[in-house]
Amino acid sequence: MIQGPPSSAEVFHVLERVPADASGALVRERPDGTMAGALLVEHGRVCWAMSQRYPRRLTDILAAEQSSLSTEQLDEVFALCRREHRPLGETLIERGMVSLPVLHRALLRHTCEALDCLVRDDASPWSWVAHSGYGYHPMLTFSPAEVLAGVRAIANPALAARALDRLHDVVRADQRGFAFERAPGAKLPLAQLGCEDTDLATLAELAAQADEVMAVAEFAEIDAAITELGGTACASWTEDNVLFVVLCEGDLAFNRLLAQVAAMTPQA
């Protein structure tokens, strides 16, 4: 279904077009005037993406995620929601058919895969259509950083899952972290933890900075770098060609992060 080179760089540019805290849709049309697809946004958070080229339905993903759900059950609820103009996700949760984490994961996957298809479509440039809001539950919407990592992970889900597991191991409650693959043109998050509110330009800049530092430092067999950047302490290190970045703020952030990373890195 998804072919060709990773689309994450294009998705990065698309997400950058979303006005801060705005509600509306980024829409693409085909030359014949039909809609190629759209990205729905509410208060700067991504709610949903649709693409005429993306055939998978949310119910297909939910059925695959949760084996106790049948497609027939989901289709029945879907039809009810359509008839009564009720939101599908909230209805599934109300009825105890899916948990919030399962629904969140399925929605994010659907949104990222649809967006990946949409950016590859041979359609018009994006146009922004403002809207007063769609009424999505905030828990079921996604930050640009979550969507970007989700799209990046499509190309290599196993690597993304490992990177996220590692972030869960090392990122503490008062910290943020992200990981990216060290490959040309790929300095975009593969996984993130706690970076939901970090804007994409900042993430990209931190990734470029960490990559630059580690590229130089490796010549001297450096395992990890701890840097102070504008009041934020930033640790970076590489594992299996994935570069991890952990950010820490507050009192003695630099010292705390230094002690943490020193304990993680081997001493001869």
Place this chain on the structure above:
Amino acid sequence: MTPLAELAASVTDCVVAAWIDARTGAVLARYTADGGQPLDTALDAALDAATEVMRSRQRPPRMVLLSARHVHIIHRLAADPRRALIVICERSPNIGLAVALTRKFAEAEAA
């Protein structure tokens, strides 16, 4: 005793302390703990790497680089961002103390 030698004496297992020009990477002054003998190749590379990192786009005000054997402490002067102090010491449990001493020395030099 030069100020860099005094710093090297106060930081446990310090092997080299140097002032560099953060723009060009030129070493402005250097003290080597073994009496000024030329650095071995590995330490030369370490000093080069630390210097090169300070020439990166953002030139962070301070940075610590960890290798299996060494700790590289880099502190750029707030009062004169063109100058940076680099201290390389053997890896030991007292990294925090070495960082604090380096910072104190750099700030005293800037005052």
